[in-house]
Amino acid sequence: MEIFGLSPTLFWTAVFVISTFGLYIAIAIWARAGTTNDFYVAGHDVHPVFNGMATAADWMSAASFLSMAGLIAFMGYDGSVFLMGWTGGYVLLALLLAPYLRKFGKFTVPDFVGDRYYSQTARIVAVICALFISFTYIAGQMRGVGIAFTNFLNVPIEVGVIIGAIIVLFYATLGGMKGITYTQVAQYCVLIFAFMVPAIFLSLQITGSPIPQLGFVGNAQDGTPLLQNLDRTLVDLGFQPYTEGAKAKIDVFAITLALMVGTAGLPHVIIRFFTVPKASDARKSAGWALVFIAILYTTAPAVAVFARSNFIETVNESDYSIDVRRGEALSADMGEDATPQWFYNWERAGLLGFTDKNADGRIQYRADEETNEVTTLDRDIFVLANPEIGNLPAWVIGLVVAGGLAAALSTAAGLLMVISSAVSHDLCRKVLFKRMSDGQELLVARLAAVGAVLIAIYAGINPPGFVAAVVAFAFGLAAASFFPAIFLGIFWKRMNKEGAIAGMSTGLVVTGLYIIHYKIGFGSAVIGALALLAAISCAVIYFGTRERIDGTKGSLAFAGIAGVLALAGIAGFAGLLPSLAIGDPASWFLGISPEGFGAVGMAISFAVSIAVALITAAPPQDVQDLVEDIRIPSIRTHVEHGPKTAHAPAPAKQEPRPETGGAKPPGRPAGGQ
Amino acid sequence: MADQDNTEDVGAYEHDISESAFRQYWRENLTLMGVLLAIWFLVSFGAGILFRDFLDRWSIGGAPLGFWFAQQGAIYVFVILIFVYSALMHRIEQRFDVDDDEG
Numbered sequence: 191m192e193i194f195g196l197s198p199t200l201f202w203t204a205v206f207v208i209s210t211f212g213l214y215i216a217i218a219i220w221a222r223a224g225t226t227n228d229f230y231v232a233g234h235d236v237h238p239v240f241n242g243m244a245t246a247a248d249w250m251s252a253a254s255f256l257s258m259a260g261l262i263a264f265m266g267y268d269g270s271v272f273l274m275g276w277t278g279g280y281v282l283l284a285l286l287l288a289p290y291l292r293k294f295g296k297f298t299v300p301d302f303v304g305d306r307y308y309s310q311t312a313r314i315v316a317v318i319c320a321l322f323i324s325f326t327y328i329a330g331q332m333r334g335v336g337i338a339f340t341n342f343l344n345v346p347i348e349v350g351v352i353i354g355a356i357i358v359l360f361y362a363t364l365g366g367m368k369g370i371t372y373t374q375v376a377q378y379c380v381l382i383f384a385f386m387v388p389a390i391f392l393s394l395q396i397t398g399s400p401i402p403q404l405g406f407v408g409n410a411q412d413g414t415p416l417l418q419n420l421d422r423t424l425v426d427l428g429f430q431p432y433t434e435g436a437k438a439k440i441d442v443f444a445i446t447l448a449l450m451v452g453t454a455g456l457p458h459v460i461i462r463f464f465t466v467p468k469a470s471d472a473r474k475s476a477g478w479a480l481v482f483i484a485i486l487y488t489t490a491p492a493v494a495v496f497a498r499s500n501f502i503e504t505v506n507e508s509d510y511s512i513d514v515r516r517g518e519a520l521s522a523d524m525g526e527d528a529t530p531q532w533f534y535n536w537e538r539a540g541l542l543g544f545t546d547k548n549a550d551g552r553i554q555y556r557a558d559e560e561t562n563e564v565t566t567l568d569r570d571i572f573v574l575a576n577p578e579i580g581n582l583p584a585w586v587i588g589l590v591v592a593g594g595l596a597a598a599l600s601t602a603a604g605l606l607m608v609i610s611s612a613v614s615h616d617l618c619r620k621v622l623f624k625r626m627s628d629g630q631e632l633l634v635a636r637l638a639a640v641g642a643v644l645i646a647i648y649a650g651i652n653p654p655g656f657v658a659a660v661v662a663f664a665f666g667l668a669a670a671s672f673f674p675a676i677f678l679g680i681f682w683k684r685m686n687k688e689g690a691i692a693g694m695s696t697g698l699v700v701t702g703l704y705i706i707h708y709k710i711g712f713g714s715a716v717i718g719a720l721a722l723l724a725a726i727s728c729a730v731i732y733f734g735t736r737e738r739i740d741g742t743k744g745s746l747a748f749a750g751i752a753g754v755l756a757l758a759g760i761a762g763f764a765g766l767l768p769s770l771a772i773g774d775p776a777s778w779f780l781g782i783s784p785e786g787f788g789a790v791g792m793a794i795s796f797a798v799s800i801a802v803a804l805i806t807a808a809p810p811q812d813v814q815d816l817v818e819d820i821r822i823p824s825i826r827t828h829v830e831h832g833p834k835t836a837h838a839p840a841p842a843k844q845e846p847r848p849e850t851g852g853a854k855p856p857g858r859p860a861g862g863q
Numbered sequence: 864m865a866d867q868d869n870t871e872d873v874g875a876y877e878h879d880i881s882e883s884a885f886r887q888y889w890r891e892n893l894t895l896m897g898v899l900l901a902i903w904f905l906v907s908f909g910a911g912i913l914f915r916d917f918l919d920r921w922s923i924g925g926a927p928l929g930f931w932f933a934q935q936g937a938i939y940v941f942v943i944l945i946f947v948y949s950a951l952m953h954r955i956e957q958r959f960d961v962d963d964d965e966g
Contacts, residue, residue, distance in 0.1 A: 270933035
C-alpha cells in the first residue's frame with residue numbers, strides 16, 4: 191500500500207500541503223504590492239464576491255474548521271452561541287458599519303477612530319485595542335498550524351509553527367493586503383472543499399441524504415428522526431439531551447450577543463471591507479462573505495450530530511482488541527462488534543484514550559466519571575476522524591489537513607495585516623514620525639510584519655496561558671471597545687472625542703479585568719504585564735499628543751506615572767507582587783460567563799460614551815460634515831466640502847491617498863470629492 | 864438620529880442633495896435598518912433563545928423548531944437580510960440620486 195515509501199495518508203498529506211503552499215506563494219508573487227494603497231487595501235478594487243470569499247477565509251480560523259463541529263457535538267444546543275454569534279455579526283457589519291467605513295475610505299480602523307474623533311489620543315487607544323486583540327488571536331492560530339503539522343507530518347510542533355509562519359510572512363510582506371486577499375480566495379476554496387467532502391459522505395452514510403443540512407433534520411437509516419434518536423441515546427448514557435443546553439438562558443443570550451457584536455468590531459474583519467471599490471459593494475460583499483461562511487456554519491452542526499451519533503453507535507459497547515492496538519491485527523478481522531480501526535489510530539495519536547475500568551474488554555462511553563471508559567476524547571477528533579469514519583480514501587485525509595492549514599494561515603495573515611498597519615500607518619506615520627514617506631512607511635509595515643511573525647512564532651511554540659481565553663478576549667474586547675466607538679461615530683453626529691476615549695478605555699479595562707479575573711487569575715506576572723502595557727501606553731500617548739499640550743507642562747508628572755508603572759511591571763515579572771486566585775464561577779456577574787461579558791462591557795461602553803459626550807463640547811463642524819458625508823454612498827454629493835480642496839479632481843475610481851499623512855486637518859474624506 | 868444640523872451648513876457648502884432630501888433619505892435608511900434588525904433579533908435571540916421552549920412544541924423534520932432556528936434557521940435568515948438590505952437600500956439611494964453606481 192505504500193507510495194514512494196510513505197504511507198498513503200502521509201503521501202497524500204504531503205502532496206496537498208506542498209501543492210497548496212506552492213499555490214499560495216505563486217499568488218503572492220503575482221500580487222506583489224508596490225504602493226501603500228496596494229499594501230493596505232489591495233488598491234480598493236477587489237470584486238465584492240472575491241472579497242466575500244477572502245473575508246470568509248479570513249474569518250474562519252483553525253478553530254472554526256477543526257474544533258467547532260466537535261465543540262458543538264459536545265455542547266449540543268449550547269453550541270448555538272457560536273453558530274448564531276459568528277454569523278449574526280455580519281448583519282450588523284453590512285447594515286451598520288461596512289458601507290460607511292468604506293465611504294470614509296481610509297486604510298485602518300484606528301484611522302477612522304482618529305479622524306472621526308479628531309484626536310491622537312483616541313487614535314492611540316484604538317491602536318492599542320487593535321494590537322491587543324490581534325496578538326491574542328494570532329497566538330492561537332500559530333498553535334493551530336503547529337498542531338496540524340505535528341499530527342500529520344510527524345514533525346515537532348516547533349518546526350510546524352515555523353514553516354507556517356514563514357509561508358504567511360512571505361505573502362504578507364510581499365503582497366500586503368493584495369497578496370493576502372487573493373491567497374485567501376484560494377484558501378477558502380481549499381478549506382470549504384476539504385470540509386464538505388467528508389461531511390457529504392458522512393451524511394450519506396448516516397442519513398442517506400447527500401446534503402448535510404437536510405440530513406440534520408432528517409431520519410437515521412432506520413427511519414427514526416436522527417436528533418430524537420441521539421437525545422434518547424444520550425439520556426440513556428447519562429448525558430444531557432442534545433437539543434437541550436446546560437447553560438443559563440441569560441448566559442446564552444450574553445455570549446451570542448458578545449460574539450455577534452465582537453465579530454462586527456474585529457479589526458481584521460472590518461479592514462476587509464476597505465478593499466472593495468465602493469460603499470454599495472461593501473454591503474454586497476458582506477452578504478457574499480456570509481454566504482460563504484454559512485456553507486460551513488450550517489454544515490458544522492450537522493457534522494456534529496452525525497459524529498456524535500456515529501461515535502456512540504460504533505464505539506460504545508464495542509469489543510476492544512489489544513492486538514489491533516499493538517498493530518498486529520486489523521479491526522476488520524475482529525467481527526461485527528469490534529471497535530472501529532480509526533479509534534485505535536487516534537488512540538495512538540493521543541487524541542482518544544481508553545481505560546477498561548470494569549475489565550469486560552468492551553468500551554463503555556458514559557457521562558459518569560466512575561464508569562466512563564473513554565478517558566480522553568479530544569474535540570478535534572470529530573472533524574479529523576471524519577474521513578476514516580466515512581471509510582473515505584487516504585487522499586481525503588490529506589485534503590482535510592490542507593484545509594485546516596488553509597484556515598489557520600488565512601486568519602493569521604489577516605491578523606498580521608492589522609498588526610503591521612497599526613504599527614506602520616497608525617503608530618509611526620500618524621503619531622510618532624509624521625514626515626515619513628510612502629516608501630518608508632511600506633518598509634516599516636514590512637518590518638512590523640516580520641516582528642509580529644517572530645512574536646507569533648514564539649507564542650505558538652510557548653503558548654501563553656491566555657490562549658484558552660482567546661475567544662473571550664478577542665470578541666469581548668472588540669465588542670466593548672471598537673463597536674460602540676464606530677457605531678456612535680457613524681450614527682450620532684454629536685458624539686465627540688471625550689466620549690469615544692472614555693467609552694473605549696472603560697470598555698477595554700472593565701471587560702479585560704473581568705476576563706482575566708475569571709479565566710486567568712491575577713498572577714504576579716499578569717499584573718506585571720498589565721502594568722508594563724499601561725506604562726508603554728502612557729508613554730506613547732504622551733509623545734503622540736505632546737504637540738497639542740503646550741511645552742513640557744505636566745511632563746514630569748507623566749514621567750513619574752509611567753516610571754512607577756514600569757517599575758511595577760518589572761516587579762511583577764520578577765514575581766514580587768501578590769497573586770490573586772482565579773474567580774469562582776458562582777460569583778459571575780448576573781451569571782454571565784467571561785465569554786459573554788463582552789455584551790455587558792459593550793453596554794457599559796455605550797453608556798459611558800454617551801454620558802461623557804453629552805456633558806462635553808460638541809465636535810467641530812468639519813467633523814459633523816464628515817459624518818454626513820459618509821452617510822451618502824455617492825461621491826458626487828457634498829461636492830465642495832470646505833475651501834481647502836487643494837488636490838486635483840480624482841479619477842472616477844476613488845484614489846484614497848492624495849493627502850500627505852498627518853498634516854491634513856481631519857474631517858475630509860479621502861475620496862476624490 | 865439624524866439630529867440637529869446648522870442651517871448655515873446648507874449655504875456654506877454646495878450639496879448635490881438638499882438638506883431636506885438628505886434627512887428624508889437618512890430617515891428611510893434608518894427605518895429600513897430598524898425593520899431588518901428587528902427581524903435579525905427575532906430569529907436569533909427571539910426564536911433561538913428567548914422563545915425556544917415555546918417553539919420547540921413544533922418541529923421541522925426531526926428537529927425541534929426553536930433548536931433548528933438556533934442552529935440553522937437564523938443563519939439562513941441572516942444571509943437573506945443582508946441581500947434584502949443591499950437591494951432595497953440601493954433603490955432608496957437611486958430615488959434620492961445618491962447611489963454610487965457611476966463610481
